[in-house]
Amino acid sequence: MLADPRGWAHGGAHTFHQVADGSAGLVIRIATPATTDRLCAAYGLNTHGEVNCSGGSAVMVNLRRWxxxxxRFPGPLHEYRALIVNHEVGHWLGHGHETCPGPGRPAPAMMQQIKGLLGCVANAWPYDAAGRYLSGPTVP
Incomplete structure (x- = not known):
C-alpha cells in the first residue's frame, strides 16, 4: 500500500521499507480492539474498540476493522484497508483531518470517511493517478 504510486511515497516525497532490526521510524501494527484501545490510550486517544490511531512511531490498525x-465505507474491503493505512500514516506524517472538497469529488484520504462522505466519493488514496494531491478543506 505505501509503495502504491497513489500513496504517500508518490514522487519520492517519502520512502518506506520493511526492517527487522528495530530501527524503524514507523511501526504499523494490526491488533485486537482491546489492544488497540490500550495502545492508543497511551497517546490520549479513545478508540472505543472501533477505530484506528497513530501516535509516536506507531500506527495501530484495529483488527475488527481490518x-x-x-x-459506512461503501467501497471494497481492500480499498478500506488502504484507507486505514493511508489515513493513519498521513497523521504520522503530520497531516490533519480534511473534509469533502465538493459533491462528486474524491474524498481526501485524510477525511474521516467512516463518519460519512458529505457528497464526496469514497477514496483510499492521498494522490490520484495523475499525481495530484486529493485534498479538502482543513477540519479545525
Missing part, C-alpha cells in the same frame, strides 16, 4: 471493514 477484517470486516466499516459499514
Amino acid at each position: 477484517q470486516l471493514g466499516s459499514p
